[in-house]
Amino acid sequence: MKNRERFIKQVEGAVLGSVVGDALGVPAEFMSRREMQKHPVTAMRSGGAHQQPAGTWSDDTSMVLCTMDSLMEHGVDYEDQMQRFSRWLSAAENTAHGEVFDVGITVQKAIHCFDRGRPPVFCGDKAENACGNGSLMRIFPTALYLCGQYSLESLDHHAAEIIHNTSYCTHAHPRCLMACGIFCNVIFALCSGKPLQEAVQRGVSDALAYYRRTDFFRWVYREFTSLQSIHRWREQEVKSSGFVLHTLQAALWCLLTTKSYDQCVLKAVNLGEDTDTTAAVAGALAGLWYGKEQIPPDWRCVTAHYDEIEERARRFAETIVPEKNRPDPTFRKISRISRVLSVYHLILHCPEGISMEGLRLSLDGCTKTFQRDIALLRQAGENIRVRSKGRVYFLDQGTYAHPAPIKNRIQERLVQKLRRLCLVMREIPWENCDKWYRETFPHVSRRTMQRDFAQLNALGYEIRYDRWPDYDPFDEDAIPPKEGRY
Numbered sequence: 159m160k161n162r163e164r165f166i167k168q169v170e171g172a173v174l175g176s177v178v179g180d181a182l183g184v185p186a187e188f189m190s191r192r193e194m195q196k197h198p199v200t201a202m203r204s205g206g207a208h209q210q211p212a213g214t215w216s217d218d219t220s221m222v223l224c225t226m227d228s229l230m231e232h233g234v235d236y237e238d239q240m241q242r243f244s245r246w247l248s249a250a251e252n253t254a255h256g257e258v259f260d261v262g263i264t265v266q267k268a269i270h271c272f273d274r275g276r277p278p279v280f281c282g283d284k285a286e287n288a289c290g291n292g293s294l295m296r297i298f299p300t301a302l303y304l305c306g307q308y309s310l311e312s313l314d315h316h317a318a319e320i321i322h323n324t325s326y327c328t329h330a331h332p333r334c335l336m337a338c339g340i341f342c343n344v345i346f347a348l349c350s351g352k353p354l355q356e357a358v359q360r361g362v363s364d365a366l367a368y369y370r371r372t373d374f375f376r377w378v379y380r381e382f383t384s385l386q387s388i389h390r391w392r393e394q395e396v397k398s399s400g401f402v403l404h405t406l407q408a409a410l411w412c413l414l415t416t417k418s419y420d421q422c423v424l425k426a427v428n429l430g431e432d433t434d435t436t437a438a439v440a441g442a443l444a445g446l447w448y449g450k451e452q453i454p455p456d457w458r459c460v461t462a463h464y465d466e467i468e469e470r471a472r473r474f475a476e477t478i479v480p481e482k483n484r485p486d487p488t489f490r491k492i493s494r495i496s497r498v499l500s501v502y503h504l505i506l507h508c509p510e511g512i513s514m515e516g517l518r519l520s521l522d523g524c525t526k527t528f529q530r531d532i533a534l535l536r537q538a539g540e541n542i543r544v545r546s547k548g549r550v551y552f553l554d555q556g557t558y559a560h561p562a563p564i565k566n567r568i569q570e571r572l573v574q575k576l577r578r579l580c581l582v583m584r585e586i587p588w589e590n591c592d593k594w595y596r597e598t599f600p601h602v603s604r605r606t607m608q609r610d611f612a613q614l615n616a617l618g619y620e621i622r623y624d625r626w627p628d629y630d631p632f633d634e635d636a637i638p639p640k641e642g643r644y
Contacts, residue, residue, distance in 0.1 A: 161351075162479050168349055168446045169302050169475035174468060175445015176222060176298065176438045178453050179423040180215040181461045183433035184208060187216075187260070191398070191430040199427045202460040213460035214254045217261050218438040219467075221296040223252040225324075226470065229303045230477045234320055236278035236327055243269050243328075254462035260434070262400070265292045268328040279323050282330030289333045291405040293325035294341060295435045298442045299474070300324050301342035305349050306478035312364045313343045319618065329402070333378045337402045340365040340382060341439070344410070348446055355389065358414060362386055371520050373507075389414040398429035398436050405432065409440040419444045419452040495576065497521060498531045499617060502580055505542060511552035538577040578602070579610055583619075591621050 185206030186199050204212040224242035232238045245251045247269050250258050268281040282293075304310050304317050313321075321342050322335045329335075344361035352360065362385045369375045369382070381403055388410050396411050397404040408429055416422040422444035426437040445453070450468070458464050500521055504512050517528045532542055532551060544551050578599060587594050595607050611621045 164351075165306060165349060165479055166472070166475040167449055169306070169478070170468065170471045171449045171452075172298055172302060172345075172442045172446035173222070173226070173471035173474065174450045174453060174458075174464070175419060175423075175448075176442035177215055177219045177464070177467055178457050178461050179426065179437035179439075179441025179444075180218045180434050181213050181254075182423055182441075182457065183427045183435070183437035184210055184214055184216050184260075185212075186427050186430070186433040189430050189433070191428075194428045194430040199424060199433075202457055208259050210259070211255070211462075213457075213462050213464075215462060216254075216259065216434045217265070218295040218435050219254075220246050220252045220258075221265075221292075222299060222438075223467070223470070225296050225299045226474045227252075229299055230474055234300070234303070234324075236323060239324070240269070240272045240278045240281065240327055244273055262290055262292045264288045264290050265328050272327075279326040282326045282328050282334075284330040286331070288329060289331050289402050290329065290400050291337075291402045291432065291435050291439070293327075293329040293334050294337050294402050294405055295438055297321065297324060297338045297342060298345060298439075301345040302349075302475075303478045304342070305346055306475070307480070310346050311350050312346060313339055313368045315618065317342070318368065332375050333381070334402050336369055336375050336378055336382060337406045339369065340385065341406055341409075343368075344443070345446065348443065354447060355414065358389075358410060359386070362388075362410075385410060393429075396429065398426075398431045398433070400432040400435065405436055405439055408436045409443060412436075412440040413443045413447070416444075419448040420454055420457075495572070495579075496613070496617060497523065497527075498534055498576060499579060499583070499614070501528060501531045502535055502540065503583060503617065505551055505553050506584060508552070511550035513550050517551075534573070534576065535580070538573050538580060540580055575610075579613065582610060582614065582621075586621065 182199065182202060185203050185208075186194065188207045202212045204210065204214075208214075208216075221243060224246055225239055228235060228239045228242055242251070243265075246253070247258060247261065247266070250256050264283050267283060271281040272278060282288075300321060304320065308317075310317055318339055321338050325335050325338045340362060343365035344358055347357040347361035347364070348354075350357065366379070366382060366386070369379055385407065388407055391407075391411055396408050398408045399405075408426060412422045412426045412429075416425055419441075423437045423441045426440040427433045429436060461467075501517060504517065504520055508516075514525055514528060517523070518525070521528075523531075535542055540553065542551055542553055581598070582595070585598075591611070592604075592607065595602075595610075596604075599607075614621055
């Protein structure tokens with residue numbers, strides 16, 4: 159981290175800005191925009207649909223505080239995060255006045271699934287009607303953690319995996335994952351010190367470029383392209399419901415069309431509807447950019463537990479920013495065999511085939527590099543064929559190529575490993591992975607199996623040992639056994 163003290167102030171500003179924005183929006187929640195135009199919010203006030211005292215914050219801040227505590231004590235640990243969410247919901251930990259209110263249905267459902275024994279990343283709802291903003295509102299501490307630990311300036315595969323898994327715990331729809339990824343990338347850009355307009359546009363465009371290369375997000379991608387021109391929108395075009403895309407649009411619009419923290423969060427609140435979350439998300443961005451000093455003093459003194467949260471925010475900031483950035487083994491340059499396996503994965507999962515242009519857009523490498531990778535896969539027995547029209551590569555899974563013998567012993571060892579890993583990628587079952595592996599490769603040691611699984615997990619696969627054969631993680635009534643390891 160080039161400027162540690164500046165980043166610590168940005169983290170404090172983001173946390174406190176979100177908390178104050180949340181508290182400002184609680185009394186106005188569920189009010190229409192027309193009502194807000196008649197009775198706009200200009201300062202902290204009490205009452206509203208929840209009948210709370212002035213300065214009371216909601217579930218948005220509670221889940222942010224749970225996430226911060228977990229990251230400080232355990233780093234990225236989804237199990238611990240969900241345990242803290244569970245204690246908040248059941249025992250009112252991390253609440254403003256010892257009372258839980260305004261909890262989203264999707265969040266409640268996910269926490270109850272976790273309490274019944276479901277693994278954390280399988281708790282989120284993937285349904286179309288579960289695209290609320292419940293993961294977006296709590297994701298920014300994770301973005302700050304990644305930025306502080308690894309000085310990230312843009313989204314990459316490993317950062318996206320952590321962000322998506324964090325969202326998966328409560329919201330698993332691709333739309334929610336992509337909203338969280340774009341929001342985090344904007345935070346990365348804002349932390350880099352670029353001018354506001356340039357940073358937001360760079361954050362959005364870089365994130366869109368990342369998601370454009372991923373088939374999983376292709377069908378929701380177009381919805382997010384509107385963010386590129388959000389600064390030119392009129393207020394009538396901005397929606398402020400609890401739909402995750404609306405919240406992201408409204409937060410960015412408020413940030414880009416105002417010139418101070420208080421202007422930004424007041425504009426967010428006075429849009430109406432889901433006022434607390436819109437103001438919390440916008441407040442995190444505005445607080446990060448303008449700093450905690452720009453939060454009006456009369457708002458600070460009314461906000462519940464402000465001094466305590468300020469101290470926790472400082473502790474969180476100092477924890478996530480080491481004196482010297484530590485090297486992270488997951489953020490290393492991709493090895494040759496990992497690149498070859500990535501090429502194979504793309505060809506394997508594109509039934510219509512993938513062009514050389516598609517490979518270049520998805521992976522780092524030139525045409526000659528990918529041609530060598532494909533030649534190596536053919537040496538391993540994979541029958542990769544090419545259609546002359548458009549040079550589209552596809553896998554003919556009905557046949558097996560018989561390569562010529564290899565005289566180079568090192569090359570032969572590489573090809574044997576590649577042959578084994580390709581078979582694992584193609585045929586490994588969902589359950590009993592290690593049993594299948596030992597039966598398929600009886601002469602391979604368990605240590606080699608662990609290395610193979612680790613190699614594929616580094617590419618984004620989720621191969622675990624000792625899967626529970628009778629446990630379906632998508633069955634709400636299924637309870638995994640206490641023993642075993644997932």
